[in-house]
Amino acid sequence: MSKKRPLFPAWVYVLWALPVSLCAVFLLPLALRWPLPKHLRARWAISERTLEVTSPALEWFLRGPWFRTLTGGAGFAAATIGHVIVARNEHCMRGCRVHERVHVGQCERWGILFPLAYVAAGLWAALRHRRWSGYYWDNVFEVEARHAESLCEPNAESRKDASNHQEANTSM
Numbered sequence: 001m002s003k004k005r006p007l008f009p010a011w012v013y014v015l016w017a018l019p020v021s022l023c024a025v026f027l028l029p030l031a032l033r034w035p036l037p038k039h040l041r042a043r044w045a046i047s048e049r050t051l052e053v054t055s056p057a058l059e060w061f062l063r064g065p066w067f068r069t070l071t072g073g074a075g076f077a078a079a080t081i082g083h084v085i086v087a088r089n090e091h092c093m094r095g096c097r098v099h100e101r102v103h104v105g106q107c108e109r110w111g112i113l114f115p116l117a118y119v120a121a122g123l124w125a126a127l128r129h130r131r132w133s134g135y136y137w138d139n140v141f142e143v144e145a146r147h148a149e150s151l152c153e154p155n156a157e158s159r160k161d162a163s164n165h166q167e168a169n170t171s172m
């Protein structure tokens with residue numbers, strides 16, 4: 001995939017998406033680096049102006065009824081909130097990173113309007129397809145993210161995850 005040259009300096013994108021990114025603040029205490037066994041420990045990393053947080057403690061959020069209702073599935077392995085990507089563990093982060101990065105880019109384009117645009121696109125998709133699951137599966141923002149994933153194949157590990165992945169960008 002070729003990367004487009006950004007129009008503005010990085011801080012402009014961070015600032016533009018900041019109101020959405022701040023919605024992730026309430027989740028971050030769940031991902032403190034408590035003295036836990038290694039496989040349960042949270043990990044924080046900053047890459048390409050995005051904060052990536054993995055923690056098993058985020059599972060309740062990612063598998064909550066709010067996401068299960070959206071997909072008709074078991075919830076999500078990862079989710080994006082502005083410039084914050086949260087995932088249950090490193091394996092999920094690896095499997096979902098390409099998809100989530102697309103949502104980061106979408107939020108950089110739409111800024112504070114992104115949550116509204118996402119919900120509107122989801123409702124429109126659900127209406128058009130006359131099924132509630134269309135909100136997620138036929139949402140143009142999700143279609144774009146899944147398309148980017150497909151361009152990254154072959155990545156066996158990611159695809160294995162992706163079948164279980166059911167990720168969403170949500171700012172609710």
Ligand SMILES: [Zn+2]
Nearest residue numbers: 145167168169
């Ligand atoms: Zn998504």
